[in-house]
Amino acid sequence: MAVADVKAPAVDATMLDVAGTPVAVRRKGSGRPLLFLHGAGFTGQWLRFHEALAQGADVIAPEHVGFGGTPLQDWLDGFDDLVLHYDDLRATLGLDEPFDLVGYSLGGWIAAAYATFYPEKLRSLTLITPAGFPLEGGSVVDLFHMYPEELFGTIFNDMANVAEVAPDPEDIDAAVKGYEEASTTARLVWERRDDPKMPRRLQRVTTPALVVGAEHDRLVPDEAADAYAAALPDAELVRIPGTGHALVVEQPAAVAKAVLDFQERVR
Amino acid sequence: MNEMQFFHFGLMPYPFIPPGSEIESTWVTLSNAHYDPKIGARLYKEYLDQAVLAEKLGYDGTCVNEHHQNAYGTMPDPNVMGSQIVARTSKIPVGIIGNALPLHDNPVRVAESVAMLDVLSEGRIISGFVRGTGMEYHSMRANPAYSRERFWEAHDLILKAWTDDGPFAWKGKHYDIPYVNPWPRPYQQPHPPIWLPGTGSVETITEAAKRRYPFMMVFAPLSFTKLNYEMYRNAANEAGYEASPEQLAFCVPTYVAETDEIAHAEAREHYMWLFGTGLKVPAYQHFPPGYTSGRSLRGMLEGRAKFGMKDHWDLTYEELVDEQYIIVGSPDTVAERLNIYAEECGAGVHVGASMQVGTMPNWKVVKNMTLFAEEVMPRFRPPGNQPAWERGVPLPGSAALVTPTPEAVPV
Numbered sequence: 001m002a003v004a005d006v007k008a009p010a011v012d013a014t015m016l017d018v019a020g021t022p023v024a025v026r027r028k029g030s031g032r033p034l035l036f037l038h039g040a041g042f043t044g045q046w047l048r049f050h051e052a053l054a055q056g057a058d059v060i061a062p063e064h065v066g067f068g069g070t071p072l073q074d075w076l077d078g079f080d081d082l083v084l085h086y087d088d089l090r091a092t093l094g095l096d097e098p099f100d101l102v103g104y105s106l107g108g109w110i111a112a113a114y115a116t117f118y119p120e121k122l123r124s125l126t127l128i129t130p131a132g133f134p135l136e137g138g139s140v141v142d143l144f145h146m147y148p149e150e151l152f153g154t155i156f157n158d159m160a161n162v163a164e165v166a167p168d169p170e171d172i173d174a175a176v177k178g179y180e181e182a183s184t185t186a187r188l189v190w191e192r193r194d195d196p197k198m199p200r201r202l203q204r205v206t207t208p209a210l211v212v213g214a215e216h217d218r219l220v221p222d223e224a225a226d227a228y229a230a231a232l233p234d235a236e237l238v239r240i241p242g243t244g245h246a247l248v249v250e251q252p253a254a255v256a257k258a259v260l261d262f263q264e265r266v267r
Numbered sequence: 268m269n270e271m272q273f274f275h276f277g278l279m280p281y282p283f284i285p286p287g288s289e290i291e292s293t294w295v296t297l298s299n300a301h302y303d304p305k306i307g308a309r310l311y312k313e314y315l316d317q318a319v320l321a322e323k324l325g326y327d328g329t330c331v332n333e334h335h336q337n338a339y340g341t342m343p344d345p346n347v348m349g350s351q352i353v354a355r356t357s358k359i360p361v362g363i364i365g366n367a368l369p370l371h372d373n374p375v376r377v378a379e380s381v382a383m384l385d386v387l388s389e390g391r392i393i394s395g396f397v398r399g400t401g402m403e404y405h406s407m408r409a410n411p412a413y414s415r416e417r418f419w420e421a422h423d424l425i426l427k428a429w430t431d432d433g434p435f436a437w438k439g440k441h442y443d444i445p446y447v448n449p450w451p452r453p454y455q456q457p458h459p460p461i462w463l464p465g466t467g468s469v470e471t472i473t474e475a476a477k478r479r480y481p482f483m484m485v486f487a488p489l490s491f492t493k494l495n496y497e498m499y500r501n502a503a504n505e506a507g508y509e510a511s512p513e514q515l516a517f518c519v520p521t522y523v524a525e526t527d528e529i530a531h532a533e534a535r536e537h538y539m540w541l542f543g544t545g546l547k548v549p550a551y552q553h554f555p556p557g558y559t560s561g562r563s564l565r566g567m568l569e570g571r572a573k574f575g576m577k578d579h580w581d582l583t584y585e586e587l588v589d590e591q592y593i594i595v596g597s598p599d600t601v602a603e604r605l606n607i608y609a610e611e612c613g614a615g616v617h618v619g620a621s622m623q624v625g626t627m628p629n630w631k632v633v634k635n636m637t638l639f640a641e642e643v644m645p646r647f648r649p650p651g652n653q654p655a656w657e658r659g660v661p662l663p664g665s666a667a668l669v670t671p672t673p674e675a676v677p678v
Contacts, residue, residue, distance in 0.1 A: 144405070144551065144555055144556060145295075145405065145551055145552070146551055147549070147550070147551055172565060172568045172569060172572070175564070175568055176561045176564055176565050176568070177561075179554075179556060179561060179564050180561045182556035182557075183411075183412050183556040183557035183561075184412075185556065186410060186411055186412040186555065186556040186557045187410070187412040187413075187557070190404075190408070190410040190411065190412065190555075190556075191408055191410055
């Protein structure tokens, strides 16, 4: 499949000053504001998944500190820093009414952490194959202990759309960018690949919540989605057939529909 | 020929493992089920005897280092091995090259151990500091993204612990220690010489040059060593001085025998083990995220693309010899090759002279060490073939101790 077939129309990032930190943000769509937090990769572009969400919401997609167009900051050390940063971003954007928060993978962990600190600021919470939940025995897959192509082989169960996000292996700029983003991820998760405090803290999140799991996630175990859904007081769980951890690239329309339908049902 | 100092260095491998072509790595994930402690005990004894022999043969020093959870070098605690050598020798300097600072939670422990060894040996210690390999960030779960910051903060803390009267409080980003007050204090004043062994990152070389610390290239081809020495010399010039030969060290495995033919026949399989199996390390273990900077990674990737540089385990024996990763031959051949480092590169410290590598049996090591000491070393020494420690020559790195170090803020 040609690359052009799996690319969404481009949306340029604009830089936003968030309490002194420059943040690259892409925004498109109309309706209720939907803040989308990306995972540990797939940055620097407007994905078909963003585009599909933008059919039903005002999608605001910032890039995390140390990812894509947002420069790394010395203060970034843990998830609490990101929770406060994203609350600064919320205030900068003027989201004073409860809003819809969606996080994918690493972004799911950040979104869950945000929700435990600021449950009252959310209209709804959606976690898509979220990382961060402590499971018995821990994660068996070490994302830092494999070649990039092996990582793609692990997160995609269906490779049809991989060209949307797969870097050219000969492209040195892409390799350096990937390494620098992985270095940011390491800052956050190298010592601990989950948050042992998460299960107890999730009890605070009475916000309506949706957990979107893959059919079979070979990076973050499927049990993580089950566990988040069980620990959140008001959560439902859906799984998208035929997908793996990269479900937002594998089945962008189906995932976006699940998210938008859920947000529509929230009153 | 220019003068040169010769340091014995053995990595203390455990070589009885499957060949590199059959395993993912010799590090991190190679099961320690392969380790038989009875064989290990015999190997340790041989390796330590070789270090003791280095003193008898008049080497200028002998070295140990730190590596974790691997078969390439079974010295997780270099200070334990250093202590054995100190106890069994009386004059030879002992280089600990080095303690891997960022891997440990409290740098004061390193300050204490090295000071203990310095007092026990009455001032024979060289204190190398390293970051540890990328593999060790997987094995020890230290965060590679903070490796450089932790290295320099630990370095500054250890130096202060050695030179300032305690107790004092250390309040840093990574270490917060209310009472720093190590007993004993180092025997050498103000402190043992410091070396920075490395594989050649811009950041390490520049900092080493600024502080006048000897920089040691490890397992690199001659062309790459030249480039890095150039970088060191330029950084020294910017700091307002000329780098001296004692500041430029190189770790190049060296084997000498009666003739070139005999040398190659005896050495080949063991060097192939070192590079093909001992250094079998996939890139994701070697460069965990943050271990190196994006800038250094770019340089490395562009270098590989431009020069067709290979991974260690992909090199053929001919490439190892031609590109001078190793030096093998008759005394004349070996001296000629070493002289390239002395004259063209301005280097003054050869580390790993006649070291044991890989599967090399004890008899070859002893033969190699003896021939090297008797037939090669004299050519780079004043008449009499005395080691530096018999001639009253200060340890490499001593110059840094009398020159005020800049208030360098590490990268």
